[in-house]
Amino acid sequence: MAEINIHNLRKEFGNFVAVESSTFTIADGEFFMLLGPSGCGKTTTLRMIAGLELPTSGEIIIDGEEVGQKPASQRDFAFVFQMFALYPHLNVRQNISYPLVSQGMRRAEIRQKVGEVAGILGIEEILERPVSGLSGGDRQRVALGRAIVRNPKCFLMDEPLGALDAEFREHMAGELRSLHDRMNATTVYVTHDQREAMQMGDRIVVMNYGVIEQFGTPREIYDFPATLFVAEFMGSPPMNLIQFEDHLPAGTSHMTLNGQSIGFRRLQEEALGKLTLGIRPEHVFIDDQSNYRGKVTSVEYLGTTQIVSLEVANGDHLKARFAADVPIREDETVGLGFRDDMVTLFDRSSGRALRSAHKDGVAAHG
Amino acid sequence: MTSVSAMEPGRGQKWLAAILVAAYALLTLLPLIWILSTGFKSPADSIAYPPKLIFEPTLEGYVNLFTTQTRQTEEYLASHPPGNWYERLVHDKGMVIAGPSRFGERFLNSVIIGFGSTFLSVFLGTLAAYAFSRYRVPLKDDLLFFILSTRMMPPIAVAIPIFLMFRAVGLSDTHAGMILLYTAVNLSLAVWLLKGFIDEIPLEYEEAALIDGYTRLQAFIKVVLPQATTGIASTAIFCLIFAWNEYAFAVLLTSGSAQTAPPFIPTIIGVGGQDWPAVAAGATLFLVPVMVFTILLRRHLLRGITFGAVRK
Numbered sequence: 265m266a267e268i269n270i271h272n273l274r275k276e277f278g279n280f281v282a283v284e285s286s287t288f289t290i291a292d293g294e295f296f297m298l299l300g301p302s303g304c305g306k307t308t309t310l311r312m313i314a315g316l317e318l319p320t321s322g323e324i325i326i327d328g329e330e331v332g333q334k335p336a337s338q339r340d341f342a343f344v345f346q347m348f349a350l351y352p353h354l355n356v357r358q359n360i361s362y363p364l365v366s367q368g369m370r371r372a373e374i375r376q377k378v379g380e381v382a383g384i385l386g387i388e389e390i391l392e393r394p395v396s397g398l399s400g401g402d403r404q405r406v407a408l409g410r411a412i413v414r415n416p417k418c419f420l421m422d423e424p425l426g427a428l429d430a431e432f433r434e435h436m437a438g439e440l441r442s443l444h445d446r447m448n449a450t451t452v453y454v455t456h457d458q459r460e461a462m463q464m465g466d467r468i469v470v471m472n473y474g475v476i477e478q479f480g481t482p483r484e485i486y487d488f489p490a491t492l493f494v495a496e497f498m499g500s501p502p503m504n505l506i507q508f509e510d511h512l513p514a515g516t517s518h519m520t521l522n523g524q525s526i527g528f529r530r531l532q533e534e535a536l537g538k539l540t541l542g543i544r545p546e547h548v549f550i551d552d553q554s555n556y557r558g559k560v561t562s563v564e565y566l567g568t569t570q571i572v573s574l575e576v577a578n579g580d581h582l583k584a585r586f587a588a589d590v591p592i593r594e595d596e597t598v599g600l601g602f603r604d605d606m607v608t609l610f611d612r613s614s615g616r617a618l619r620s621a622h623k624d625g626v627a628a629h630g
Numbered sequence: 631m632t633s634v635s636a637m638e639p640g641r642g643q644k645w646l647a648a649i650l651v652a653a654y655a656l657l658t659l660l661p662l663i664w665i666l667s668t669g670f671k672s673p674a675d676s677i678a679y680p681p682k683l684i685f686e687p688t689l690e691g692y693v694n695l696f697t698t699q700t701r702q703t704e705e706y707l708a709s710h711p712p713g714n715w716y717e718r719l720v721h722d723k724g725m726v727i728a729g730p731s732r733f734g735e736r737f738l739n740s741v742i743i744g745f746g747s748t749f750l751s752v753f754l755g756t757l758a759a760y761a762f763s764r765y766r767v768p769l770k771d772d773l774l775f776f777i778l779s780t781r782m783m784p785p786i787a788v789a790i791p792i793f794l795m796f797r798a799v800g801l802s803d804t805h806a807g808m809i810l811l812y813t814a815v816n817l818s819l820a821v822w823l824l825k826g827f828i829d830e831i832p833l834e835y836e837e838a839a840l841i842d843g844y845t846r847l848q849a850f851i852k853v854v855l856p857q858a859t860t861g862i863a864s865t866a867i868f869c870l871i872f873a874w875n876e877y878a879f880a881v882l883l884t885s886g887s888a889q890t891a892p893p894f895i896p897t898i899i900g901v902g903g904q905d906w907p908a909v910a911a912g913a914t915l916f917l918v919p920v921m922v923f924t925i926l927l928r929r930h931l932l933r934g935i936t937f938g939a940v941r942k
Binding site: 314315316335336337340341342343345347349350351352353362363366367410414 | 832834835837838839840841842843844845848853856857
């Protein structure tokens with residue numbers, strides 16, 4: 265069990281800055297997601313927490329103890345690799361026993377612990393098999409077994425589901441989450457898959473180019489993206505971004521776009537110049553009274569919902585998610601409205617969301 | 631009709647391939663068969679023309695290989711009857727055994743120098759290859775090229791400087807000197823071969839071991855070495871074959887206590903000319919250790935133990 269404080273953590277490889285000074289806290293027992301596109305520094309951050317990379321500067325504090333420069337073997341973390349990294353010359357039982365052997369545990373005790381873990385993961389049957397013949401799912405379970413058998417302070421997972429088939433991934437994601445709930449150990453999980461992050465995480469850090477873009481619960485990050493990057497990265501299809509120029513003084517909660525008044529949460533700062541309006545597809549609705557009109561260019565039917573692509577008067581393209589039974593056809597022109605509490609305004613020059621009256625304080629980007 | 635995939639060779643092609651392989655095997659085995667059979671011929675049969683394919687086998691060659699003999703008078707021979715089978719064999723030729731030959735020592739020298747330098751080459755080669763593979767070594771590419779460049783000329787090209795150096799530091803005709811020399815020649819091969827094998831071992835195995843609480847050295851011994859056995863075994867075979875068969879330096883640098891078998895075998899001279907059966911017997915025995923070593927390690931050469939353990 266551990267609380268992990270990351271303070272001004274930075275990593276350079278030669279001239280390349282993999283992780284800019286990052287600061288965040290992972291609470292004890294939390295399922296914590298490091299999310300971002302490939303090359304964003306999330307894996308490097310995880311490897312620094314594990315001790316597989318040493319930080320260029322900054323601190324990693326685990327339960328009050330600074331461990332940044334300590335070797336991996338002394339940190340008591342378990343790490344699940346994307347490619348599993350099971351020792352190929354050992355069988356399943358030996359693989360799971362390995363971390364206990366290094367602690368010098370007695371053989372009978374190791375046997376008993378491995379048995380317990382195999383029971384939890386449902387792999388008693390394959391304990392004596394060599395790892396080379398195992399299916400992807402079984403390998404994943406053995407890798408998890410090796411991680412949980414030693415009861416570590418914290419689990420670190422580097423895209424552990426990335427090597428699995430799409431179908432099986434869903435299943436393992438559920439298994440992982442329930443395993444976490446049962447063990448209640450802090451888990452730090454790296455993924456580039458925003459759905460996985462939303463599905464499993466208690467809290468998410470979104471990274472891009474070594475910089476933390478936003479830090480918060482899945483709901484905060486999805487509903488109130490702190491930057492344009494997060495707005496586009498999260499959600500499928502992503503948030504609609506409509507560019508405009510205007511001057512909005514602090515305290516404003518309305519503006520006019522294409523002759524239509526659009527409401528939003530009251531601004532707490534002044535905005536001037538090139539701005540962007542962000543609205544998620546599911547927060548766009550049909551409003552026959554609206555002057556903001558769009559022509560339907562295509563309709564994707566998805567069963568429970570449908571994704572409608574629209575072209576609006578000034579040439580902008582929007583996507584809207586409507587219930588599956590809303591009758592709508594291609595080439596039809598409809599009036600559009602936006603749920604005003606779900607509109608987010610961004611300053612395009614900084615890429616940052618404008619501060620507005622949120623329900624509660626969402627952590628801004630760090 | 632059997633279904634044959636596009637990649638599968640037809641029956642005719644298989645036979646053709648089998649015949650070609652058999653013909654090639656015969657071609658390469660013929661000298662070996664000739665040496666083996668000559669070892670069991672009598673000196674007269676060994677130089678008979680046309681060559682004798684069918685002959686009466688005798689162990690004379692092997693006896694001559696392991697012993698030195700002197701010719702004695704009829705009276706002496708009559709008064710000293712032979713005590714066992716090999717004494718009788720010599721006795722019948724009018725000779726008696728004067729003592730053991732030098733073959734045993736020379737053979738032992740070959741074993742010490744061959745296996746000693748092989749061990750040293752593989753040991754140092756594994757450590758160097760691991761460092762080159764895993765660590766950020768300054769000037770890595772230049773160092774690797776430099777190591778490779780030592781193979782770009784025949785080693786014998788530097789025979790004279792080495793001869794002088796060995797004389798100056800007192801390494802001439804010593805086991806240590808020959809082990810060092812063969813190790814120096816083999817090390818470049820060992821480093822390059824082993825680096826290739828170690829590069830193939832995913833870094834995650836070691837990282838997993840570090841996370842599991844092992845030190846870097848323990849991870850190397852417990853995780854990397856078992857993965858590298860295939861590479862180590864094949865490197866050892868190549869190194870041993872070179873050190874075992876090396877002739878030119880052995881002639882040049884050894885003459886007495888550290889002389890290996892290759893320069894010794896041709897010097898076996900019987901009474902009244904070259905004793906070809908004894909030479910052939912020496913060559914036959916000389917082949918045995920390398921063959922046994924190769925057969926013992928063959929299992930490792932064939933087994934791809936890392937197959938399937940990491941998904942790529």
